Amino acid sequence: MFYQAKSTCLYCDHKFTTTKVRMSKTKVLKRDSDFCIHYDGPNPLFYDITICPECGFAFYNSYRKLSDHQRKKLKEAYISKINVMNMVGERTIEEAIHTFKLALLTASIVNERKFITANLSLKLAWLYRMIEDEAEELRFLQNALDDYIYMMAYEDIEQEEVDEDRLIYLIADLNLRLGHYVDARRLFSQLITGKQVSPRYKSLAIDRWQDYKEELEDGD
Numbered sequence: 001m002f003y004q005a006k007s008t009c010l011y012c013d014h015k016f017t018t019t020k021v022r023m024s025k026t027k028v029l030k031r032d033s034d035f036c037i038h039y040d041g042p043n044p045l046f047y048d049i050t051i052c053p054e055c056g057f058a059f060y061n062s063y064r065k066l067s068d069h070q071r072k073k074l075k076e077a078y079i080s081k082i083n084v085m086n087m088v089g090e091r092t093i094e095e096a097i098h099t100f101k102l103a104l105l106t107a108s109i110v111n112e113r114k115f116i117t118a119n120l121s122l123k124l125a126w127l128y129r130m131i132e133d134e135a136e137e138l139r140f141l142q143n144a145l146d147d148y149i150y151m152m153a154y155e156d157i158e159q160e161e162v163d164e165d166r167l168i169y170l171i172a173d174l175n176l177r178l179g180h181y182v183d184a185r186r187l188f189s190q191l192i193t194g195k196q197v198s199p200r201y202k203s204l205a206i207d208r209w210q211d212y213k214e215e216l217e218d219g220d
């Protein structure tokens, strides 16, 4: 189920191997409306964050190369302070949560794009969902939502190769999960009626909105 992937630390250039899950061996149990995947067996998500066993730097595969200024900030605010943990082997879900929190910390220190911090927060929310910690799940879904909205407004979506329909669908879904009904309805309606929207996201939006309305009726 596992293999050892070669990695090089973005901060100290140390070369090491770290555990990853063989995607071809995974078995999907179900997919949530916000694209969270539940697996029977090892979850690849647990291994998304790489932790350098030498200096402790936590990073995501899409982090940018560090500038001298970012290195200096990292050294002061992170590298000189943390206890280096060995996270190159198999991880428990608690350890996976810890690695995502470290990555959110390093992302904020180096001022990474909101696209990165949004994805980190969303995945962290999924991990909390898996251990049924709803308060923490909602807290990180809200952080993800705030960052996705910022990203839509101020960052270059094309450069990130993000599918805009997918992003709007995700923002709509997160709004619904967080109880922001008016925003959710506006965005789902934009997807359902939009002439340029891809059939895939149009149909996902129709299904999600329909499910939500049925849930509401069942609740009455």
Ligand SMILES: [Zn+2]
Pocket (backbone or CB within 6 Å): 009, 010, 011, 012, 013, 014, 052, 053, 054, 055, 056, 057
């Ligand atoms: Zn390192």
